[in-house]
Amino acid sequence: MRNYIIKRLFLSVLILFFVAFIIYAIMRSIPTSYVEAIARERANLPGSKSYTEWIQQLNQIYGLDSGIIKGFFGWIGTVVQGDFGDSWVYNVPVVEKFRETIWYSFALGSISFIIQVSIAVPLGILAARKQYSKTDYAVTVVALVGISLPIFFFATILKLVFSINLGWFELYGTVGRFYEQLDGWGKFLDLAKHYVMPIATIVIVGIGGLMRYTRTNMLEVLNSDYIRTARAKGLTERRVINYHGFRNTLIPIVTIIGGSIPGLFAGALITETLFGITGIGKTAYDAMVGGDIPFSMFYLLFLAALTLLGTLIADILYAVVDPRVRVN
Amino acid sequence: MNRKNKNNIHMEDRQGKPVDSMALDDEKRIKILSPGLLVFKRFIRNKLAITGAIFILAMFIFSYFGGWLMPYREDEVFTKYVDMSKVYAAVSENTEYKFITTDNTEFPMIARSQFVLASNNDRNLFESQGVSYSIEKLADELFVVFNTREVAVVSIILGNTNVALSDPSMGPSFIERLEEAVDAGEETFTYNDKKYLLVQGKKNYLAYELEPLALATLNRYDFISADISVSYDFAFAMELAMHELMETGEKSRLITVGGVEYEMEVEEEKASIYLRNNGDRTLYANISRYLVESIYQDVFISIDFKDQVKAMMSEGVEGVQDFVYVNIDGEEEEYTIERNNTEWVIRWIEDTLVIKAYDPPSKEHIMGTDGNGMDILTRLMYGGRISLMIGFIVVVIETMIGIILGGIAGYFGKWVDNLIMRIVDTFNSIPSLPIIIIIGAMMDAQRVDPKIRMIYLMFILAFLGWPGIARMVRGQILSLREQEFMIATEATGLSVSKRIFKHLVPNVIPQLIVISTLSLGGVILTESVLSFLGLGVKFPFASWGNIINAVSNVHVMTNYLFVWIPAGFCILITVLGFNFIGDGLRDAFDPKMKR
Amino acid sequence: MKDEKIDVNETKATDSNYLSARESHKISRENRRITDQFEKQNKRKNVPESEYTTKMKNPANVVEFDNLHTYFYTDVGVVKAVDGVTFDVPFGKTVGIVGESGCGKSVTSLSLMKLVQRPQGQIVEGEIRFDAGDKVYDIAKTPIEEMYNIRGNMISMIFQEPMTSLNPVFKIGTQIDEVITLHSLDLFHEEMKAAEKSVSNVKPSKESKLMIKARTLEMLDLVGIADSEKVYRMYPHELSGGMRQRVMIAMAIACNPKLIIADEPTTALDVTIQAQILEILMELKDKINSSIMLITHDLGVIAGMADYVVVMYAGRVVEKGTVFEVFKDPAHPYTIGLMAARPGINKEVERLYSIPGKVPNPIDMPNYCYFRDRCEKRIAACDGEYPMEIKLSPTHSVACYLYTEEEYRND
């Protein structure tokens, strides 16, 4: 097991290295005229560094003046030391901006995730139990509609109905203007007013996949021989499903849930942007659209690392949860 | 009852077959489902799959045939005439001097303001930009401005008059006239039809030659036609005449300017000038303190209209007042006049040509128009074409890459497999959406042509989407390779290409169809997100995503639902359709699924 | 290549034996109508006891199958998997059911457990009487709720695939404990009886847990697992196929069932392991004094194990009798053929006897002897209706026109 984890870690680092190279190469292939134009634009903003300083910073950190291979190793060298340069859009070190924003995203992501799991898994199991019944169809349709919903469209409808027409929730932002002056309950209400719709969006759009996954797995389990054995033992249908079936379905589900935990840090790029929540997603979006090379590169690398970490966790969890794999 | 009958028939049908002639164990006795029908039947029985198929078919017909049938072009901008209450003219009481210059002269703006200062301070000389000017007051609020040139200095030393000429060309007769004027204490004098000004200094007099430059008056001249402009001589004569008439209380007078005879009639503060011709008189111009100006440069407001307005104003306008003007052709035109502080605003209802922005659904535009005045239905159709096309092209490209790389990995195994799978892992961990956003933003800044942009978009999407397919193909081939029929193909000595194309590929295809169908939906969704963000398909091309983009304006989001709701449903239905079909196909192809 | 393609078309046109879409649609509509009716019947709640209790015909039997019909409503038609099966399982005896795959022997046993795949599979007609001691159930009419008490407790089952029949995520001990907790808790704790209603939620006390474990270990010892304490803590995948089958047997006998159904218990095992398993079954049968319904296609296994033999063919019983009667004087041509077809050690034959043709597909079977078309002893009478069951002796009967009742009555 330890060997396996070490091996996987090693492999992940290797892949991350190549991903980093590809990201670096993509960034390097951005036309220099573009870089210069953005740098000039940024330099004109009040309180910013000068144009030459920006370009110098880029040259220094990203080795724009050297060959692509050499530049890459130079960059990796600085990255390993935790230096990602200063953000062009935000005018602060990239890592600092990241620290500021990441918790908003994590809060948003984890709350939605918990809600998602606690809805999707029971519904998926219910659908599998009553295969081809009306319940099953309903669950399937809800799941597929969730998968198929354009996130921006759904968010807009939510905004229109609940924010503009009903006035229950706020359109944008994380906290209200008078947040600091509110008491505890008021603060909570204020937060809720801002967070309910983004969370609802993420939950609805994301719930389908897990629901289908649960259903498919449960169906597979229910068709297996040991379920027939459990029935032959005289167990009630409820126990057959909730105990024997569920425990087996849990293996892939725990695996996939564990694998998506790093993703909670990735930030919901579109949702955050749509609802004006200053998490890492929106921050990165603004940075990317604004041509902020240092921040974009950091974000890309961050996401790649999260993905790799996710698969790693999933694989390890699989080995931990499934007794059949545990031994080897 | 009826039903039962049918059943009976059905039973007879099956039993009526020559069963007896066949042995019990003859397979021909039992009809079975053909392999194609088996899959088809499973698919058909899945209500969701059928719904999905209908959705997709409808969207295809809508996008492709709809686009042909629609009379409008994708980027056709629609306009319309709207009766708009528009400001037609503004009326104000003139409080600023109007300068009527003599021919071929110029009275600079800066000098004009200097004039105002000088006139207020009762100075008759001022300077601007090194040029000297002098003012002669003809009457209250009526001045003549001269170009002034120093011609002589007259110094009186011990009673002796000494003249120093700046211009030697002036003869001795001028000096004589000058001395005469000095002696007489005249401020101005005339010599040789030219006016001269004498200004007394401390010890001497300065003589200036005056050249008339402009007439400064508060009166406004409204002529009968737009072609006529006021000339200095005309204005000079008229102003003097008007002044005199008002002083004397006379009603009218004949004036001749430049050989043309005019008659002036004065009434209160305004005057009408008629052109006299052999005893007939026709209105030529009006003079008044009011300024009636159209806000359109090319519109000339007739003198009658102005008269009518002035008349109304002298009666006093309160609130919004309607009035009717009968024009030369005898048509009635409706106007409203409204006082606005020191101004009066005249509005009229105008048939204006405007872009049909956010036109609600109507007969011509069943779903209304968008902010650019384009027909939303047409845009939706063309947008559908583009979304579907992008979806298909991307999926075809990524499937091809996926098949080739996944196939190679699965078939050859060993280090090739290892290498390709690591590449797949690498590509899998590259965050695709951010990369596309970055490239989109960059293309924005570089102003890449929308068409080329679209091609780039497709390639990027495909390039980032293939790993999933490659992984599936590889897994499938790995498991197929273990099957005994693949070993059999090797044992029978079939060539590698036959083994791959006749045995492996057909068995991968069902899975491939499923995954491609599902990823079609995914690609369309991604494209719409990008277009929504303004980073995908760009104007003038329509895409469902960029149609919804209008909601970034909250006003549009709240008030013009017909602009963005249909596009949203188009995306939803299409993607849902593909997902339903994919899901149905997966069940249909899966031999384990019981139905 | 070209001329081949033309050939393809020719043959395809003439020899298609496929259902048309319309026929297929008709069948599935009809199926849905019928299965919906059955399902409605099945889903009824609070069925009065009188409806599903009955009386045994012969008190010496533990199970009596009486004209059982179990059909499957499939896409190509109604498969009459079990089509009028009648036989008895006496107390303390082993009844072997032989037949080739698809003859309905497994479906018969699944019908007894009410584990037939629903909604396609339905018990359409007939009775399955089961003597539970205090009352006699008609399984065909017994609601599922009542079945929970019968399954695993009074009738238990051993399946063919030991590799997949045990739940991979639970330890062996847990899985055997579960069935004991479920059914025999009262053996250890009288007061627990009160909580029996919500069986699935009963949390046994510590002492009873220990007792349950002791019982499990005892069962594991009983099936010849040497290191029972260790196996108790193992997961199924850590055991070999033979060991797993022993575990299955331990689980099956844990509640002292009246009947054990062994559905091809050794088919997936090697000969040497098969010998071990059969040995255990033989020993246990005497020890726990329950009946065994042994389903197999291997005549050798039957000969070694069973007291009575039931030979099934195409969903019907063609011959039944004691093991000696059937093996010594096989009456039905099918039984005879089956025995001759099997190569045996030291059985010197140049050529194996092979029954011509193949097992028919049990859809739309005509009403004549199902074996007629493969039978080498066919006589004119065979063209008539499906033959009646003829009693050759009080225990031996056969469904074949070659024999007549009178002939044997005179004997």
Added chain:
Amino acid sequence: MTEKSKRQIAAETKERLVIEDNYIPLVHDDKYILEVNALKKYFPIKDGLLQRVTGHIKAVDGISFKIERGTTMGLVGESGCGKTTAGRTILRLTEKSAGQVLFNGKEVYDYTKKELQAIRPQMQIIFQDPFSSLSPRLPIREIIGEAVREHEIVPRNEFNDYINDIMENCGLQPYHRDRYPHEFSGGQRQRICIARALALNPDFVVCDEPVSALDVSVQAQIINLLMDLQDKFKLTYLFISHDLSVVEHISDTIGVMYLGDLVEFGRKEDIFRMPLHPYTKALFSAIPVPDPTAKINRILIEGSMPSPANPPKGCKFHTRCQSCMEMCKTVVPVQKEIEPGHYVVCHLYNDYEGA
């Protein structure tokens, strides 16, 4: 763990990883179509960071036998004993690890890929699982005929007749040609497999458990078919099965395999008359006899087969052997010819030579 022991273990592992390939080369005798000499097939077990080979699954661990033309050799053994692997290695469907396989006197592993493809039709295989052995998306005519076309066994204009002929020989109806595999029962699928192999006009066929998945009556049909075809086309079979009674019926010579070893090999009559190896004896006694009156004394062998990745030292059977001796646990027995053509690998017969 100390440094030294680590090194020791490494050295041991290294030693273990070496696949010995020492055998006395065979002299070809033309009466044999197939000669197998010390054939080994090890599957590597990979582990660790760099996927280094840390051990081997010794599926086939040095087996030697010869098959005469036109005869059938039966190869019996329990599942996992390596008999299937042996069959596939002989046909070079997987690469051997060591040893010799002479087919018609030529080393099979000396052929180039191209040559191999060309001689493939001469040696065919029939598989156990009738469901996975037919390409599910091809009609029967293609399954049987594609290789015939590939190797140009018959002229193009006789192709259809040829296929019909083969199908008829294998008991298939002409109208089956256009059907797909899923429409057939197991027995018919097996007929199709046989037809596929036979269509290439082979000399030698490996029958890898061709009847194990079939019902008794169908089994008999297939066995009869195989025997008829053997007579008709002068075929040589290597008949792999776990079912001794079937093997006994069809074979001329029999080899008994246990855990990768051929423990006993000889003419059928000899083996059945006098089984020598304790495993063979146990195997014989385990077969259920369809006679309720017969009371046989079963020799039950305890436990199950050890893992081929880590087989017991000495005689591999010693863990389950009833007549296990001390030396069995350490010394690897060698093959002995007890009577002409009857070989056994067992320490019980160490003294037999003298007798």
